[in-house]
Amino acid sequence: MEKERNITSMIAAGLLALAAVVGAPERALAADGAALLAANCLSCHSAQGGSISRVEGQRKTPEGWQMTITRMQEQHGAKVSAEDKRRLIKYLADTRGLAPAETAGWRYLLEHDNNRVETIDGRYRDMCARCHSGARFALQRRSEDEWKLLMHTHIGLNPTLEFHSLARDRQWFPLAVNEVAPALARDFALDARAWKAWQAAPRTALDGSWRIAGFLPGKGAFEGRMRASAAGEDRYELAIEGRYADGALLSGRGVATVYTGYEWRGSVDIDGVALRQVMAADARGERMHGRQHFADSRRMGGALSALREGAAPMVMAVMPAQLRRGETAELTVVGSGLAGAVSLGKGVRVLEVVSRSPDRVVVRARAEGRDGLNDVAVGSARGKGLLAVYGRVARVEVEPANAIARVGGPGDAQMQKVGVAYRAIGWAAGRDGKAGTADDLRLGYLPARWSIEAADEEAEKAHDADFVGHIGADGVFVPGDAGPNPARPKSLGNTGRVNVVATVEAAGATVEGRGKLDVAVPDFVQRALD
Structure with a gap:
C-alpha cells in the first residue's frame, strides 16, 4: 500500500x-x-x-x-x-x-567507431576494460555508492566473474568495491562542474540549413546541404541534397532528435540506403561533428561535419585536401558565404575558377613553394590548414591501424558479417627530411590500391590470406563465411590474421602502408544484446 x-x-x-x-x-x-x-x-x-x-x-x-x-x-x-x-x-x-566536456575523448563508442586501441589507467584496464571498452564506463557518471552497487550487480549477475583471467589471481571483489569504486567516483564524478555549467548554459535550436561534408565507405567523400525543420520536442525533419567527389548526386530525407542540448542523433535514407548520424554540436550551435554509418552495419561509416548556414562565412573543406608541388589539379572548396577572391595560401596559384556558387567553388590551381598546411580563403570566408602542399609522399598509414572483422552468414541474419572500411593517410617528411618523426606533414586521405597478406609465419602456413575474405578497390574488407571450411586443414573456419596493405602511387614512386586485421568468429555476445 x-x-x-x-x-x-x-x-x-x-x-x-x-x-x-x-x-x-x-x-x-x-x-x-x-x-x-x-x-x-x-x-x-x-x-x-x-x-x-x-x-x-x-x-x-x-x-x-x-x-x-x-x-x-x-x-x-x-x-x-x-x-x-x-x-x-x-x-x-x-x-x-553528460556535458560536452565529459564525452570528449570517448565519443568513438557513441559513433560506433570501434576499431580503436585505448589507453586506459592501469587500475581500470585490469579491473574493468578486460571485459568492457574504457569508453563504456567513462561515458557514465555515478556517486560512489552507485559505483559500488554496480560492482555488486556485476557479481550478482555473473557469479563466476572472480574465476576469470585477471580476477582469480587476486581478491577481485574487495579490490573493486574498496579501491576501484572510490577512484571511479573521483575520476568520473556525479556532481561535476562541467555538467552544472552545461545545465545553466543557454540552449540553441539546431533547425535551419546546414552545409555538410563527410565520407561513406564504397561511395567516397561527399558534400551537400541538410535542411532541418523543427517538429517539436527537439525533433527535426531532414532533407538532404548533395554530391560525391566523383560528381554523382545524392539526395535523402530523415529525422533527427537532439538530446542534452547538443547530442544529435539522425536516421536518414540517402538514395535508398538507411544511415545513422551521431554528432555533437558546439556550444553556439554553429558547428556539428561526428560520424555517419550504415544502419545495418554500424562499424561501416565515416566522418561527418556540419556548418550552420547564416553564421559567419567559412570554408569547411577542400576536396582533395592535398596538392603536390609542380602539379596542376582541380580542387573543390566547400563552405558557406563563398563570395570574393579565392586564395589557396602561399605558393599556390589559382589558374582558373571553373565554377562557383555561394557554397561551392571549383578551381584549377598549381602548387610551388614549400611543404606545409595552407589556410584557404574565399573572400571573407576562411578555413585554417585545409590544403596540404607537398613534394613527395614519404610514408602511408592505414586507417584503422588495428581492426577486427567477423565472419558470418551465409544467409544468417543473426550472424551477419562485420567488415572494415579502410582509408590510406599520406605523410610527407618533416623539415629534417626523415619520415616517421614528430614534424611529419599529414597530407590527408589518398587514393590507394588495396590488398591483403599473411600477418606472420603461422598465418602464412595456414594460408589465412586465401580464406579470411577479400578487400575491394574501395578499401572495404568483406570477411568470409562462418562455419567449418572443408578446404582448410581440419576444416578450420575462415578466421585468421592478415595485414591490410595500401599501395599509393605518387610522382612515379610507390609507397606502402600496413594495418593489422584479425578476422574472428561471429560476435555472439553483441547479437544477443541487440
Whole structure:
C-alpha cells in the first residue's frame, strides 16, 4: 500500500506540474517526463525525497539510458511501450546526461567507431576494460555508492566473474568495491562542474540549413546541404541534397532528435540506403561533428561535419585536401558565404575558377613553394590548414591501424558479417627530411590500391590470406563465411590474421602502408544484446 501511495503521489505531482506550466513547452515536457518516469519505474524503485532511487545517483548518454531501460525490460520484465521508452530516454538524457566536456575523448563508442586501441589507467584496464571498452564506463557518471552497487550487480549477475583471467589471481571483489569504486567516483564524478555549467548554459535550436561534408565507405567523400525543420520536442525533419567527389548526386530525407542540448542523433535514407548520424554540436550551435554509418552495419561509416548556414562565412573543406608541388589539379572548396577572391595560401596559384556558387567553388590551381598546411580563403570566408602542399609522399598509414572483422552468414541474419572500411593517410617528411618523426606533414586521405597478406609465419602456413575474405578497390574488407571450411586443414573456419596493405602511387614512386586485421568468429555476445 505504501508503494502504491508513492506511485500515486509521484504521478499526481507530475500531472500538477504539467498543468501549471501550460504555455511553457520546455517545462511542460520536463513535467511530463517526471510523471512518465514515476509511472514506469516506481513499481520497482522507491521514491526518496522527491527523486527515484538509483536514477538519482547516475548520469549517462542517450545510449547509456537506452541500455538501462532495455535491461529493465529484458531482465526484469518492465513493461514500457516504444513511445514511452523514447520519451524516457529523452527526458533522462536531458536531465541526467553528460556535458560536452565529459564525452570528449570517448565519443568513438557513441559513433560506433570501434576499431580503436585505448589507453586506459592501469587500475581500470585490469579491473574493468578486460571485459568492457574504457569508453563504456567513462561515458557514465555515478556517486560512489552507485559505483559500488554496480560492482555488486556485476557479481550478482555473473557469479563466476572472480574465476576469470585477471580476477582469480587476486581478491577481485574487495579490490573493486574498496579501491576501484572510490577512484571511479573521483575520476568520473556525479556532481561535476562541467555538467552544472552545461545545465545553466543557454540552449540553441539546431533547425535551419546546414552545409555538410563527410565520407561513406564504397561511395567516397561527399558534400551537400541538410535542411532541418523543427517538429517539436527537439525533433527535426531532414532533407538532404548533395554530391560525391566523383560528381554523382545524392539526395535523402530523415529525422533527427537532439538530446542534452547538443547530442544529435539522425536516421536518414540517402538514395535508398538507411544511415545513422551521431554528432555533437558546439556550444553556439554553429558547428556539428561526428560520424555517419550504415544502419545495418554500424562499424561501416565515416566522418561527418556540419556548418550552420547564416553564421559567419567559412570554408569547411577542400576536396582533395592535398596538392603536390609542380602539379596542376582541380580542387573543390566547400563552405558557406563563398563570395570574393579565392586564395589557396602561399605558393599556390589559382589558374582558373571553373565554377562557383555561394557554397561551392571549383578551381584549377598549381602548387610551388614549400611543404606545409595552407589556410584557404574565399573572400571573407576562411578555413585554417585545409590544403596540404607537398613534394613527395614519404610514408602511408592505414586507417584503422588495428581492426577486427567477423565472419558470418551465409544467409544468417543473426550472424551477419562485420567488415572494415579502410582509408590510406599520406605523410610527407618533416623539415629534417626523415619520415616517421614528430614534424611529419599529414597530407590527408589518398587514393590507394588495396590488398591483403599473411600477418606472420603461422598465418602464412595456414594460408589465412586465401580464406579470411577479400578487400575491394574501395578499401572495404568483406570477411568470409562462418562455419567449418572443408578446404582448410581440419576444416578450420575462415578466421585468421592478415595485414591490410595500401599501395599509393605518387610522382612515379610507390609507397606502402600496413594495418593489422584479425578476422574472428561471429560476435555472439553483441547479437544477443541487440
